[in-house]
Amino acid sequence: MKKEDAISIGKINHKPRKISKNQRNFIISTVSVITFLVIWELVSYYKVINPLFISSPLSIVEAAATLFVDPAYWNHIGVSAYEFTFGFLLALMIGIPIGIFAGWNQIFNAVINPFVSALYVTPKVALLPIIIIAFGIGITSKIVVVFLMAFFPIVMSAQKAMSTLDQNLIKAARSFTATEFQIFRTIALPSTVPFLLNGIRLGLGQGLIAIVVGEMYASTAGIGYHLTHAGQNLKTAEMFVGVAVIAISGVLLTGIIGLIEKRFSSWKPE
Amino acid sequence: MAESAVQTNPKLRSQFLDVTYVNNKTGHEVVALKNINLTIEEGEFICIVGPSGCGKTTFLNTVIGFIKPSNGSILLDNKKIEGPGRDRSMVFQSPSLLPWRNVLENVMYGVELQKRATPEIKKLAVDYIEMVGLKGFEKHYPHELSGGMQQRVNLARALTVDPSLLLLDEPFSALDAQTREFMQQELLRIWSETKKTSIFITHQIDEAVYLADRVFVFGARPGHLVDDIKIEIDRPRDLKIKRDPHFLKYVDHIWGLIENESSKQGFDS
Structure with missing residues (x-):
């Protein structure tokens, strides 16, 4: 040596x-x-x-430079970010428990499954007119749309994850006198993580679509609002700045999920 | 009955045991086990062999407590088995390890579920990991281990709960022939160190004869006890004894019994 x-x-x-x-x-x-x-x-x-x-890359950069020093534009970003965060967190907080419980309990699953399956494939933006009537053209209606769009992929993934549990593991746990709750905590929950993150990733994309479409349809502020306005006034470069902001947000958020995934699947084969 | 109960105090006693279950698909009642009467003494190594469908796994599942007898009972240390308990643990055919836990965490899983995971038990777990030959692999994950190593973890997990009865359900059936032979030898070494009363299920007759103090031969449809054969081969046993005429005579004899049982039920299984 x-x-x-x-x-x-x-x-x-x-x-x-x-x-x-x-x-x-x-x-x-x-x-x-x-x-x-x-x-x-x-x-x-x-x-x-x-x-x-x-437009052109240089004019977009130029437009971005002017927009990003304008507090009004930051206000638009802030409004959109607020709507998205609120709606998405709501979808997570309600969607994950419902999905997990549906996967765990067959009766509850039978109760909600028809609604979840039907609404999963329904384009939720089709409900926008009613949502606007019910919640107005302000922030609340966008939160509702984001929630609806993100909710279903999250519920479906959690439910799916629970239905694919390894029966051998459950049998082993039972042989060690495990309670239902212990099986839930030590086998069911860890098994759902990869599926859940996949659902969250899907929900994220849907949520971003919801923001833009919702704001385009009826709003007074937000990236989607600004983007539509810029388009209508033939300010193509400004419109592209909006598109870029949304795209970059999407990439960053997906990246964060990727990091979480890595953290939870450090045991997985490369 | 009465006199044997007075004379001996067996570890495990199965008396007039019937197990019937309803087939989920057909809805018919199936008699899996019929009138099983047997006793197992403290510290014995028992192997159960028999043709497929003879109910040997059903018997083990009844002992662990997954299945309730429809008639008769199984007594462990004179206590009727009503469900899974801390006094028994099982080594499964599939390693059934939690993929997101490393070896040590998996070995601790059983005691953790029984809320007994103390630092002393952890030391015991480390000792068992060493005993099954996995020292240095404590932090490895199941996917990083070979099939044989995974079954060692499975065994260490079952031993760490310190059962008074160890159940093994064809633990080596998924291993290749060489690993399997090696694991048999290892199992005997570990057993001789722990002296746990063990019931081992296999369909490989030479495995049964090599490991067991006594071999129970089960017959099929319904599952019943055909014979109880004492294996009088000195311990410690070397793998070489598998070529010994004495050993082969046992294997032949058991083969004959199983063949006879199989011909009774035809070749439909």
Whole structure:
């Protein structure tokens, strides 16, 4: 061993420096995005497509620079963030217990299943007119829409998770005189985590759609509101800033879920 | 009956045991076990063999307390078995380990469910992990272990609750032939260190003869006790004895019994 070490210290490593696959893929992705932006800029600059429709990366950056120093724009972001957070947390707090309980208790499942299955496939935005009538064009109606959109994927995933429990584990637990509650806590709950996070991820995407559509339909503030306005006034660049804000929020939130997932599945095979 | 009860005080006694259950699909009543009478002494290693459908797993499930007898009873230390209890633990055919718990946490699972997880018990768990040959793997997760190692964890978990009766339901059936032989030897070593009364179910006859003090042969439809064979081979037993004529005679004899039972019921199973 010692001898080998000494040799490897003295010599120059002739092997080409290898970068990890992750690094390589990151570089490829970055290049891909940059290429896309450059082509977009050129297409717009040489008016291959009317810049009114597609704007251009530079004008979007420019628009972003002006918007982000404007407190009014931050107000829009704040309103949307508030609506989303409130509605989404509500969906989590109500959806997870209902889903888990439905998966655990067959009778409760039979009671709610018809509604959950039907509403899961219903486009909740179709209810917007009623929601606006009931809750007004303010913040409350958006919270309701976000809640409705995010709620069902979360319920469904929790329910599904509970129905796929490993019966062998339950049998083993019972042999050690486990109570129903112990089985629930030590087997059912940990088993649901991956499914739940998947449902939460789906719910997240739905919630973001809800915000934009809700605000577009009827509102007085918010990113969706500002975005619609910008579009109607042919300020394409400003509209794209709104799109980017939503996209980046989505990516960040999904990233957070990814981190939580990692934390809870550290035991999983790579 | 009366005189044997006075003379001996068996660890486990099954008397006039019938188990009947209703098939979920057909709705018919199935007699799984019929009139099982047997006794097991303290510290004995018992193997149960028999053709499929002979109710050997049903018997074990009745002993652990998953199934209630429809007639008769099973007494453990003179107490009627009414359900799962702290005095018994089971090593399952599938390792049934919690995938999100490491080896030590899995071994502690049984005592944890019984609310007895003290630091002393944890030390005991570590000792058992060492005894089953997994020292150094305490922090590994089940998916990082081979099938044989997972069954060792399963065994350590069952031992850590310190049962007075250890039940093993075909624990090595999913292992490859070599690992299986090795695990048999290991099990005997562990058993000789712990001296736990054990009931081991298998359909491999040489496994039964190699491990057991006595082999119970079950017959099928309904499941009943055909024979109770004392294996008079000295311990400690080396794997080599499996080629010994004395050993093979036992295997042959049991084969004959099972073959006879199988021919009675035809080849439908």
